[in-house]
Amino acid sequence: MDFCTKPLCYELLAEVGEGSYGKVYKAREVGEKQRLLAVKKFNIRGDSSENGIPAFMIREVALLRKMKYFNHPNIVELLEASAVPVGRSLDLTLVLEYIDQDLSTYLSKVPASGLSRDCIKDVMQQLLRGLDFLHTNMVLHRDLKPENVLISSRGEVKIADFGLARIYTFNIALTPGVVTLWYRAPEVLLNSVYMSTVDMWSAGCIFAELFLLSSLLCVCVCFSVTGLPSKEDWPKESPIPYSVNWGPKSSCTKLLHNLSPDENDLLAVSRSVCVCVCVCVLS
The missing domain is CATH 1.10.510.10 (Transferase(Phosphotransferase) domain 1)
Structure with missing residues (x-):
C-alpha cells in the first residue's frame, strides 16, 4: 500500500510495533532515495477525537519539530507529521528516520x-x-x-x-x-x-x-x-x-x-x- 503526503511518499513494508493508541510500521520511501522510514500511525476514535489530539501526542510532535531544526545526530529525526479527520476519528501519522x-x-x-x-x-x-x-x-x-x-x-x-x-x-x-x-x-x-x-x-x-x-x-x-x-x-x-x-x-x-x-x-x-x-x- 502506497501513501503520498507531499513531498514524502512511502510504501508500508511491515508492522514492527503496536501500542494502546496505534501502530508502528517499517516503510520505504518511494522515489530516488529509497530510504527506510519508521511510520507511527495513531488513531484517535470517538469522543477522544472530538476533544482533539491528546496532549502527549501534541508534545511529542512539537518537540520533535523543535529538534528537527538542529538536526542533532543523536536525536531521532521527524521527517513529517500529518493529522487527517476520518469520520469521527482522527488519524495522526508521524514519519521518522528508520533505525534498525x-x-x-x-x-x-x-x-x-x-x-x-x-x-x-x-x-x-x-x-x-x-x-x-x-x-x-x-x-x-x-x-x-x-x-x-x-x-x-x-x-x-x-x-x-x-x-x-x-x-x-x-x-x-x-x-x-x-x-x-x-x-x-x-x-x-x-x-x-x-x-x-x-x-x-x-x-x-x-x-x-x-x-x-x-x-x-x-x-x-x-x-x-x-x-x-x-x-x-x-x-x-x-x-x-x-x-x-x-x-x-x-x-x-x-x-x-x-x-x-x-x-x-x-x-x-x-x-x-x-x-x-x-x-x-x-x-
Whole structure:
C-alpha cells in the first residue's frame, strides 16, 4: 500500500510495533532515495477525537519539530507529521528516520562475554551528547530506557519516543508518574521536585546495564547499595517520611568488580550504582 503526503511518499513494508493508541510500521520511501522510514500511525476514535489530539501526542510532535531544526545526530529525526479527520476519528501519522533496532534488542544479541569497553564508551558518549543537547534546550525526556534508545547497525545512537517529554521551566509542576520503573530516579518515586537529573539517573541505569546486560534496579536496594541519604538531604516535600529503616548508611563502593576506579566514579556520579535482584515501589 502506497501513501503520498507531499513531498514524502512511502510504501508500508511491515508492522514492527503496536501500542494502546496505534501502530508502528517499517516503510520505504518511494522515489530516488529509497530510504527506510519508521511510520507511527495513531488513531484517535470517538469522543477522544472530538476533544482533539491528546496532549502527549501534541508534545511529542512539537518537540520533535523543535529538534528537527538542529538536526542533532543523536536525536531521532521527524521527517513529517500529518493529522487527517476520518469520520469521527482522527488519524495522526508521524514519519521518522528508520533505525534498525533499539538498545534493548541490541543487548539481547550480545554474547555472554559482554560488550567491549570501547563499545560501551561509544554508546554512552553518544547517549550523553544527545541528553546534553536536550537539556541545553530545556527538554526533559522523562522516559529514558533501552527501548527508547535506538542503535543502528553502524553504531549510531539516537534518543527516541518523546511522548512523556516536557519543556522545563522554573518551578513547573511536573508529573510524578513518569519514567519506566526500573529507570526511575528516587525523587520521582518520592513525589519530589525533579529536573534534568531524572534523565541522568536513567542514563546511569543504562550505563550499568551495558555491563550487566540486564536491568535490575529498585529504589529499596538503591539505598542499600549507595547508602541512605542523610535526613537533611531527604526531600522535605516528599509524602514519605525519612526512616533509617530504608537502608544502611554505608554504601557499597564496589558493586561491579570488573569496573575501573574511573568507571565506578562515573557510575556513582550518575547516581545509579543501584543494581538489584527485585523490583519494589515505595508507597
